[in-house]
Amino acid sequence: MIPISILETLDGTTDVTPAALLSYSDIQTHLKLDGSADQTIVEAMISAATKLVENYIDRKLVTQHWSVYFDWFPSRPSANDWWDGVRDGAVSTLTSSNAAIELPFGPCQSISYVRAYDETDGTTLVDASNYSVDNKGPIGRIALRSGGVWPSVTLRPVNGVHVRGVFGMGSASIIPHDIKHAVKMAVSEFYEHRGDAESKGLPLGVQILLEPYRRWKLR
Numbered sequence: 001m002i003p004i005s006i007l008e009t010l011d012g013t014t015d016v017t018p019a020a021l022l023s024y025s026d027i028q029t030h031l032k033l034d035g036s037a038d039q040t041i042v043e044a045m046i047s048a049a050t051k052l053v054e055n056y057i058d059r060k061l062v063t064q065h066w067s068v069y070f071d072w073f074p075s076r077p078s079a080n081d082w083w084d085g086v087r088d089g090a091v092s093t094l095t096s097s098n099a100a101i102e103l104p105f106g107p108c109q110s111i112s113y114v115r116a117y118d119e120t121d122g123t124t125l126v127d128a129s130n131y132s133v134d135n136k137g138p139i140g141r142i143a144l145r146s147g148g149v150w151p152s153v154t155l156r157p158v159n160g161v162h163v164r165g166v167f168g169m170g171s172a173s174i175i176p177h178d179i180k181h182a183v184k185m186a187v188s189e190f191y192e193h194r195g196d197a198e199s200k201g202l203p204l205g206v207q208i209l210l211e212p213y214r215r216w217k218l219r
Contacts, residue, residue: 006068006104018064021050021172022183030184031191042191049186052202053179058215059138060105061175063168065112069159073116073150074099100134100143105167106215108133108140112164116151124151138215140165182209 024039027046054060101114111133114126130148134141142163144150155161169175189203202210 006066018062018168019172020046021062021175022046022180022187026180027184027187031188038191041194042187045187045190045194046183049183049190052186053183053206053210056202056207057179057210057213058105059107059213060168061179062172063109063166063170065164065166066105068103068163068165070101070161070163071158072155073161074101100141101161101163103140103142103163103165103167106137106139107167107169108135109166109168109170110135111140111142112166113162114142115162115164116153117156117160117162118153119156121156122153124153126151140167176213178209179213182206185209 020043024036024043024046027033027042028036031042033042050061111128113128114131116124116126118124130144130150131142132145134143185206186202189206
């Protein structure tokens with residue numbers, strides 16, 4: 001399954017802003033800056049460098065909330081479920097339950113909810129007892145338990161499935177020091193070349209430091 005939309009904002013009434021991995025004072029000491037004249041630009045660089053590092057290692061760092069949307073629930077036809085005639089029931093009762101919703105990143109700490117939207121945008125909350133969450137692997141996965149079913153509603157044509165989850169390694173205090181140092185190195189590079197028009201991404205030294213944490217994808 002390929003996610004259709006990925007949003008970092010809550011769909012409810014309260015927004016959740018992830019804590020910063022590093023503070024201005026951390027970088028101020030690293031760069032030996034005096035005062036706070038460049039604080040705003042440095043904080044923007046910290047944010048940009050953190051996201052670049054997350055993208056490079058394919059992991060979220062500090063705890064953060066994300067909404068991920070799919071067009072449909074996963075299903076995998078079972079060889080024993082073909083029949084002649086008509087059968088009533090949810091589509092998910094006619095398919096094997098071993099196909100999982102694969103979320104686009106990890107680590108996944110928990111799933112807040114899974115919702116289905118019908119063609120009138122009505123919402124059905126999926127009972128959490130129906131599914132199991134993989135919060136041990138490099139990415140988050142959601143799979144039906146034995147006997148569990150996805151909602152039988154007719155999903156709207158796009159973004160019919162909404163997964164809300166909590167992702168990240170944890171608080172800033174438990175992020176490995178070499179990852180933090182990699183972010184400091186990236187910010188230092190950005191700050192030194194802040195007048196350059198061309199963006200060169202993460203410096204080679206930063207990439208080497210991050211290699212042990214990088215999640216490799218097989219395509």
